[in-house]
């Protein structure tokens with residue numbers, strides 16, 4: 326027998342992969358009395374094909390699973406795929422876009438059909454890839470995250486959390502993608518360090534009778550378009566420079582609305598001029614400050630990133646066009662005190678890279694109060710150790726500053 330010089334895996338592997346399946350070597354046995362070991366695959370998204378990251382993960386899982394099987398366990402590696410709502414909708418929208426078709430033109434029902442077509446294609450491909458690479462899953466039990474049984478499990482967990490007071494619905498500030506038209510969780514936000522500007526704007530101070538005092542406060546902002554929604558200006562209680570102005574009001578330029586000067590730690594005497602504008606409807610920190618001081622919300626940017634009717638003369642403009650116009654108008658009024666280059670972290674949609682808009686909207690949230698407490702206790706008492714040690718600080722920082730988790734999305 327002549328050995329071939331080159332090994333051609335494609336001549337052998339498909340045959341063996343098929344044989345493994347035909348012999349049901351990886352099927353778990355419901356009637357077995359052996360000790361059990363089961364593991365659910367982190368289901369790959371139906372957004373295309375498997376990539377190297379999946380291969381690494383599946384190889385590691387497969388090692389554990391096969392080792393258990395060899396140790397005599399009745400072993401189940403449960404395979405499946407994930408509908409991955411936003412990501413999958415994006416893929417299908419992009420494909421339709423190449424044919425010049427928009428989701429809205431198609432309508433919801435037709436669009437959903439297209440998504441299911443794609444699911445069959447991508448999900449099918451992923452499963453074939455896994456079978457072909459020999460992942461030792463029990464293929465008789467394959468699941469999809471929108472199967473009836475899994476959907477019931479989601480409802481069960483959700484209602485359970487509700488009954489324990491751990492989910493609630495409310496109007497809070499969320500990361501909003503104006504292109505995807507949905508709220509996002511903090512984990513779906515990309516942070517992009519860019520060179521921006523810090524615009525310094527003069528707000529004239531007025532007295533109790535509403536007359537200009539001739540004095541003014543200078544606020545610094547990286548997003549001048551939000552000033553139209555300011556409902557306060559904050560100074561720090563320890564900042565001697567401005568204390569005499571506490572209790573007076575300023576006249577909001579361009580809108581000619583009188584808003585209070587408040588004392589709040591939001592204003593850092595060491596940063597900028599030490600004075601900050603407070604825009605409860607468009608900034609997470611200002612939202613909190615607004616709650617502390619009972620400041621009204623004036624929403625000047627809408628879900629499509631356009632200026633609202635509350636933005637007066639800027640209504641209907643795109644947020645970035647409005648920014649240019651506002652800066653020019655302030656300059657014309659002599660109220661632009663300066664522009665400084667400023668490095669800032671811009672938050673973008675992880676899926677489509679559109680710059681996000683922090684917006685107050687009615688969403689469902691999972692409370693992040695009890696679980697971080699338990700997670701921190703596990704590290705504090707040594708049940709879990711963090712390597713290298715120096716990352717403990719980062720871990721505790723995350724756990725202490727974690728915000729409630731926005732779990733609702735606005736998808737078709």
Ligand SMILES: [Zn+2]
Nearest residue numbers: 502505674677
């Ligand atoms: Zn987006």
